[in-house]
Amino acid sequence: MAAKKLGLKQRYALMTRGLDWETTYQPMDEVFPFDKFEGIKITDWSKWEDPFRLTMDNYWKFQAEKERKLYAVLDSFAQNNGQMGVSDAKYVNAIKLFLTGVSPLEYQAHRGFAHAGRHLRGVGPRVAAQMQSLDELRHVQTQVHTISQYNKYFDGFAEFRHMHDRVWYLSVPKSFFDDARSAGPFEYMVAIGFAFEYVLTNLLFVPFMSGAAYNGDMATVTFGFSAQSDESRHMTLGIEVIKFLLEQHPDNLPIVQKWVDKWFWRGHRVLGLVAMMMDYMLPKKVMSWKEAWEIYFTEAGGALFQDLERYGLRVPKYADVATAEAEHMSHQNWSIFYQYTHAAGFHTWLPSDEEMDWLSEKYPNTFDKYYRPRYEMWREMEKDGKRFYNNALPQLCTTCQIPMGYTEPGDPTTIAFRSSEYKGDRYHFCSDGCKDIFDNEPEKFSQSWLPVHQIFQGNCGGATVPDVLAWYNMNVGADNMDQAGSPDQKIWDAWKTKQEKVAG
């Protein structure tokens, strides 16, 4: 009788396991110095279940074909002047936000997974982290290449790398990843692998990709598909990390719970940029932020945490606050950017009557009562030639680094202020969630690079707004200010006039 054919799982195990060894020249704890200080206890690395079974040779084959397909679409997008086919010039600002705020995070994820993979002593998670590291490098490259087409015609893209490290609001996503990458390898895996890639990823990618599809940006849709085909591995890795840690030792539960609480809240704060993009920046709207939150967090996350409850893990702390904030967050964020449009690398505008009606319909509890009157007042001020700019530098939350513009839970007319004292200094926070995070690790967060503090300390090119904008490499008058009257709008109007003549 012929030997029984091996199952896929056994074949994979034979090809990937037993490749590591116990070191003898150096103790294992010296070779893997970071996988114990966090307090996580691993009793048996072999219990790691490979969530997916991909070998390196196959990996290259897959990714090579994905690249061929993606670049074929990008070439055709460029040759057919795809940038002229999007719904409106305003749409391009959503892509600016993505390139400057999100794409550099893909690169940070690449480095983070490379580091975590190196410092986990189990071979299973090491291989998984290595592949995800390479995926993330591919994602940032494809995103930069896709968006480079827009850079030929529109402002705000050219200095994305430089800006990511300096500009005030870009410190929000940047500091999120800096925090994760400077944590231990297990916290990194929970922060990015679980909280970000599993719990919150749909809230980031689905709005951008559906937004791109609705607004005629086929190039972005394609890189989205290309990236999403890697996501199955990333998401299952995130789930496997949580299960593995919780099954390995009962002492891991309180540590993991604290990380889940922290990274849920931090992720929620970063996603405020997406909320604003969905509700205000897409000319053709996909769904409201509140609807997206209900589908992707309340429902899908609800099912997830119901299952995880069996391990004793509970729903992240302040999830209820985040859900209540879904009524307000996009409006408060857009208002911040409108006031500081002179210091932002994309354009802003006031919502049209039609857009405000859409917002009333989507936010019946809050929009007409709290936000429409403000926009109407600003519109009147614009008409009178007194467009409102906030010329003071805002106080920032020490944890999330967002200007302190969010309101008290349950009271949208009062700004929320929290503070803590640490070694004689007082630190300020936008919320209980951000304060808790600081209070758990004050020695880490008291070192935060806060853009406004840095300006006041003279580390950002000078004491005046023009000095700082120059230090940002901001092309003043082109990258910043209102959409109306911008060079972006002028080139768009010229294209449209030409098209009408041709069609005429």
Add this chain to the structure above:
Amino acid sequence: MTYKLTIEPTGDEIDVEEGQTILDAALRAGVWLPHACGHGLCGTCKVEVLEGEVDHGAASDFALMDFEREAGKTLCCTATMDSDVTIEAEIDEEPDARVIPVRDFSATVERLDDLTHDVKGLVLALDAPIDFQAGQYINLTVPGVEGARAFSIANPPSATTVVDLHVRLVPGGAATPVIHSDLKVGDRLTFSGPYGRFFVRKSQPGPLLFMAGGTGLSSPRSMILDLLAEGCPEAITLIHGVRTQADLYGREEMEALAEVHGTFTYVPALSNEPADSGWEGARGFVHDVAQSLTDGMFAGYKAYLCGPPPMVEACIRTLMKGRLFEQDIFTEKFLTAKDAEEKPRSPVFRRL
């Protein structure tokens, strides 16, 4: 048009309607396949087509590459079938699972015993012998009732010409009142089987813990009789939970087995017995009793759960709290079409 789908390496065979996706058909038939996005984008549900023709449906070009299509891969969540098909999926091989084809059987009602005030012991004498694994169930056609009803087989597989079922009267139900009131000895019935993947992992060492609720005693009884007859060397514990003494059945038989077999411990547990009834045995729910038996530590056990869903869920939580996880917890899931329509659960657990 209906096609037959064979799923390797388990050998499960299920029917798939024309236009129905492979994933949908498998989940509805109670066969778990890896999956995530459900609409052809992520590639988690990729399988190899060994035989037959499939239509890839709306599978994304990035989730299912051209070279994979040529190599016979497909995505279960979008693929529909154009012929009978055999696939190989990334599911765990179960060395203890036997592949027994489902067949139709005719039988005569041999006995109808009152096990309690609302549980009948229905013993069927078969026209032809049945092969099954202890823990499996049959789908019984009840005269005058539309659709078949699932009942676990309570006798061990060594008895091949009878099938012993425990049927609790569901007030207002369609089928169980017929069995309780109208069925007579000598009546003729038909059923199909055996079904299900609830069986003892005999190749895995470690003490066995059976947690049964109400008529959920049936499968554990079959499994335990089978194990004891084979001379299983492991310690076996059965906790059978019911509400009151009046609901308890099978006690004499289990106590007799425990007398003879030093490896077997029998613990009847009553959750709602009056305090002054003189009951000296365990009180409380199955999971509470299990916790006090083991001091809450279950690591090393193999647990087999059978009973109403709230009892099973409570037991899973207690076991996990006691460091026993999915790979050592076994239970039968009776997936109905309605379950499959409900919003998908998270992918944290595969079987539980």
